Amino acid sequence: MKNSVIDLTTNTGGIISPNPFWLASAPPTNMGSMVERAFEAGWGGAVWKTIGQPIVNVSSRLATLDYRGSKMIGLNNIELITDRPIETNFKEIEKCKKRFPTHAVIASLMVESKRDAWHEIVKRTNDSGADGIELNFGCPHGMSERGMGSAMGQVPEYTCMVTEWVKEVAKVPVLVKLTPNVGSILPPGRAAVKGGADGLSLINTINSVMGVDVDTFMPYPMVNGMAAHGGYCGPAVKPIALNMVGELARDKETKHIPISGIGGVETWRDAVEFMLLGSTSVQVCTAVMHYGYRIVEDLIDGLTNYLREKGMTSPKQLVGKSAAAVTDWGNLDMNYKVLARVDKDKCINCNLCFVACDDGAHQAIKLVPDQARGGKAYPEIVDEECVGCNLCSLVCPSPGCISMVRMDGETQKLSWREVQEKGIAIKPGHANKNIERA
Amino acid sequence: MAKLPVLTDGPFKELHPAMTMPEALREANRCLYCYDAPCTRACPTHIDVPAFIKKIASGNLVGSARVIFESNILGGSCARVCPVEALCEGACVHNSLQHSPIEIGRLQRVATDHVMERDIQLFEAGKATGKKVAIIGGGPAGLGCAAELAILGYSVTVFDDRAQPGGLNTYAMAQYKINTDFAIAEAKLLEQLGVHFKQNTHVGKDVPLAELEKDFDAIFIGVGLGATQKLGIPGEDLPGVVDALTFIEELKTKKPADVKVGKRVLVIGAGNTAIDAVTQAKRLGAERSAIVYRKGEDDMPAYDYEYEIGKSMGCDFYFHASPVRIEGNGKAEKLVCKNAQTGAELTLECDMVIKAIGQAKRAEFLKGFPQVALDDKGRVVVNAEFQTSNPKYFAGGDCVNGGKEAVDAVAGGKAAARGIHKKLNGAAANSKVA
Numbered sequence: 089m090k091n092s093v094i095d096l097t098t099n100t101g102g103i104i105s106p107n108p109f110w111l112a113s114a115p116p117t118n119m120g121s122m123v124e125r126a127f128e129a130g131w132g133g134a135v136w137k138t139i140g141q142p143i144v145n146v147s148s149r150l151a152t153l154d155y156r157g158s159k160m161i162g163l164n165n166i167e168l169i170t171d172r173p174i175e176t177n178f179k180e181i182e183k184c185k186k187r188f189p190t191h192a193v194i195a196s197l198m199v200e201s202k203r204d205a206w207h208e209i210v211k212r213t214n215d216s217g218a219d220g221i222e223l224n225f226g227c228p229h230g231m232s233e234r235g236m237g238s239a240m241g242q243v244p245e246y247t248c249m250v251t252e253w254v255k256e257v258a259k260v261p262v263l264v265k266l267t268p269n270v271g272s273i274l275p276p277g278r279a280a281v282k283g284g285a286d287g288l289s290l291i292n293t294i295n296s297v298m299g300v301d302v303d304t305f306m307p308y309p310m311v312n313g314m315a316a317h318g319g320y321c322g323p324a325v326k327p328i329a330l331n332m333v334g335e336l337a338r339d340k341e342t343k344h345i346p347i348s349g350i351g352g353v354e355t356w357r358d359a360v361e362f363m364l365l366g367s368t369s370v371q372v373c374t375a376v377m378h379y380g381y382r383i384v385e386d387l388i389d390g391l392t393n394y395l396r397e398k399g400m401t402s403p404k405q406l407v408g409k410s411a412a413a414v415t416d417w418g419n420l421d422m423n424y425k426v427l428a429r430v431d432k433d434k435c436i437n438c439n440l441c442f443v444a445c446d447d448g449a450h451q452a453i454k455l456v457p458d459q460a461r462g463g464k465a466y467p468e469i470v471d472e473e474c475v476g477c478n479l480c481s482l483v484c485p486s487p488g489c490i491s492m493v494r495m496d497g498e499t500q501k502l503s504w505r506e507v508q509e510k511g512i513a514i515k516p517g518h519a520n521k522n523i524e525r526a
Numbered sequence: 527m528a529k530l531p532v533l534t535d536g537p538f539k540e541l542h543p544a545m546t547m548p549e550a551l552r553e554a555n556r557c558l559y560c561y562d563a564p565c566t567r568a569c570p571t572h573i574d575v576p577a578f579i580k581k582i583a584s585g586n587l588v589g590s591a592r593v594i595f596e597s598n599i600l601g602g603s604c605a606r607v608c609p610v611e612a613l614c615e616g617a618c619v620h621n622s623l624q625h626s627p628i629e630i631g632r633l634q635r636v637a638t639d640h641v642m643e644r645d646i647q648l649f650e651a652g653k654a655t656g657k658k659v660a661i662i663g664g665g666p667a668g669l670g671c672a673a674e675l676a677i678l679g680y681s682v683t684v685f686d687d688r689a690q691p692g693g694l695n696t697y698a699m700a701q702y703k704i705n706t707d708f709a710i711a712e713a714k715l716l717e718q719l720g721v722h723f724k725q726n727t728h729v730g731k732d733v734p735l736a737e738l739e740k741d742f743d744a745i746f747i748g749v750g751l752g753a754t755q756k757l758g759i760p761g762e763d764l765p766g767v768v769d770a771l772t773f774i775e776e777l778k779t780k781k782p783a784d785v786k787v788g789k790r791v792l793v794i795g796a797g798n799t800a801i802d803a804v805t806q807a808k809r810l811g812a813e814r815s816a817i818v819y820r821k822g823e824d825d826m827p828a829y830d831y832e833y834e835i836g837k838s839m840g841c842d843f844y845f846h847a848s849p850v851r852i853e854g855n856g857k858a859e860k861l862v863c864k865n866a867q868t869g870a871e872l873t874l875e876c877d878m879v880i881k882a883i884g885q886a887k888r889a890e891f892l893k894g895f896p897q898v899a900l901d902d903k904g905r906v907v908v909n910a911e912f913q914t915s916n917p918k919y920f921a922g923g924d925c926v927n928g929g930k931e932a933v934d935a936v937a938g939g940k941a942a943a944r945g946i947h948k949k950l951n952g953a954a955a956n957s958k959v960a
Binding site for chain 2: 156157436437438439440442443455465485486
């Protein structure tokens with residue numbers, strides 16, 4: 089098979105990068121020397137650690153969620169924006185751009201909510217040679233108490249207003265970075281679009297208390313006997329981010345706008361998922377804080393091999409491919425039925441499917457001794473009780489042992505919305521056959 | 527005890543060293559937490575293995591140890607000496623899924639070491655019933671029975687003819703599997719439950735049986751097996767010929783440097799004790815240490831993994847070599863063997879012969895118990911409650927099952943305790959200990 093030529097070049101709302109992998113605005117992009125090393129390692133873009141009036145940080149600042157022996161499946165921080173002078177940051181951006189003219193440098197900005205202040209910093213960004221601007225309307229800690237960060241992003245009117253101010257003077261594309269700490273991501277997303285944003289980036293971190301030391305009774309990360317809520321990120325937040333990206337990618341008012349997806353991206357597979365739901369590029373932070381810039385090698389390599397395997401030549405072909413498949417519950421086909429099927433040859437007799445179904449689902453599995461297999465008990469599905477929930481197949485540790493098999497004979501679809509719209513009367517309760525009409 | 531006795535070096539270096547905590551957590555998290563788990567079914571004492579492993583993963587080591595000791599009061603010793611490959615670990619579902627079972631034995635040690643190192647007492651003597659039980663034999667069966675009875679509120683006295691309690695755990699397991707002092711320490715934990723130990727006490731000699739019968743409401747026989755059987759061949763009494771249990775007892779009770787070992791050691795027999803003897807001889811410095819077995823490789827009674835240990839330590843194996851005589855000028859120098867099938871003779875040079883052809887039953891001693899019936903193999907006959915044909919006497923362990931694992935003996939002793947409780951308490955015994 090001849091290898092197709094893969095071009096990873098990405099255009100996110102006018103910001104061109106040699107590949108879709110950017111560093112998110114965070115400690116890994118704290119200064120020029122770091123961003124330059126990241127570009128050397130292969131990163132296609134970097135969103136600079138947020139520039140604004142320099143702050144004073146506290147220590148300690150980070151805490152993690154570890155799970156069953158895996159370190160850092162979630163990370164929480166109470167670090168604020170840059171603690172270095174505005175001047176220094178822009179000088180370094182200028183230097184970095186000279187050395188890496190084809191890489192994307194995006195200046196993340198956050199200043200107080202005054203038109204002049206925004207104009208001032210945007211003009212300086214224009215002069216620095218940065219390829220784009222990202223408005224930090226997302227930081228949920230510290231800066232929000234000062235009326236910035238998520239305090240902006242949580243009020244659609246402010247989001248729209250500041251975006252408009254920035255667009256008045258910006259000479260490069262403007263992305264608005266959204267906070268997930270809202271009831272719905274749509275109002276702030278629509279507001280950013282209304283304000284003229286060239287793209288959206290999301291999600292920023294989620295309000296969180298990472299945990300409490302049960303010996304000292306101190307929450308993490310502890311600062312001299314106290315703690316404050318921080319911003320939660322890392323692999324554990326990916327599903328939340330995917331949902332929000334997907335929502336914006338299929339909303340009438342926002343679906344045309346490019347998205348830079350953020351939230352738990354660690355592998356090329358994560359990146360592909362973000363792209364399928366509507367992201368053009370992705371931003372990475374936690375995985376780099378865990379393992380270093382070097383992870384970009386497999387991001388690029390894995391994505392390239394994946395695209396080749398799929399017969400594609402550009403990640404553009406992935407963008408939004410799955411967005412339309414995510415819909416509202418009311419549109420789902422209630423007549424679609426799957427039942428669990430067990431391959432005894434692959435069963436290892438752990439009985440996890442049995443106890444999960446018995447205590448956590450619908451008592452649809454029996455353990456039945458099989459004399460042909462030494463009398464060991466094997467799971468048997470009680471079809472009349474199985475609602476096709478997937479649980480047994482999800483807890484099963486043996487690959488391919490339990491499959492969910494379609495059993496409805498592909499009858500006519502029937503959604504709850506249709507039921508409502510056409511006034512069809514149906515009987516409530518779960519069914520393992522087609523919906524009964526009352 | 528603040529620090530548990532272990533040897534990290536030399537001929538007694540542990541075969542399965544303690545886990546580091548990160549190692550234990552990784553392994554505990556690998557456990558699938560099976561429901562109605564095969565490992566638990568495979569354990570003669572039915573320790574709830576997934577439960578204790580989950581507790582290690584959650585950092586509840588005290589709770590983990592309690593789960594273990596509730597089922598098996600010698601959980602620390604069994605963590606070390608159990609043939610886990612043939613029991614819990616052999617049944618682990620990960621044998622098929624990941625081709626390597628959860629290291630249940632070593633995880634069990636993590637939890638049990640945790641409480642022993644910290645002198646955490648998990649159990650207390652039950653409310654006194656006013657009844658007394660005598661335990662004859664301080665090995666795993668006797669200790670299993672004693673602990674259960676003490677928790678149920680009985681006054682328990684263990685009569686043991688050795689200097690220290692623990693039985694075969696103390697005197698007959700290869701030192702690289704279990705340290706003598708550890709086995710003793712775990713046995714002595716029963717003193718916390720109020721169990722009295724009468725060591726160096728031969729029942730029938732130092733204490734008349736009639737006295738026991740008068741002073742105690744029930745008597746448990748857990749005397750195990752007797753001395754190594756005789757080969758019945760010429761030269762067996764030459765100096766340099768020892769039996770395996772004596773050899774192992776010597777290395778359990780002496781410093782490595784003080785244990786005499788030959789340069790060319792031949793071990794007759796191919797059971798697990800034979801492997802212990804041949805490997806320890808090798809570890810102690812024998813130039814050649816070999817098993818001599820009358821049948822073939824596939825007939826070896828030793829567990830496969832024990833055979834692997836022997837091979838990995840560089841021991842030799844002679845199969846189809848049936849010992850005919852031991853020759854030597856005032857001491858063992860040659861072992862002459864014959865292939866039973868071909869008749870071919872094989873002469874092996876040696877300066878030490880260790881007999882490991884199984885322990886004899888203690889039929890003569892057991893016959894001293896009035897109306898306690900033995901079967902034709904010299905084993906004590908018991909009913910489902912581990913009661914003998916004399917209703918006052920109960921029995922368990924090797925003297926009943928003919929010689930199994932320590933964990934089987936603990937299970938037998940514990941079951942007998944419930945039998946005793948049922949008899950003495952009148953009602954159905956509802957054990958406080960699961």
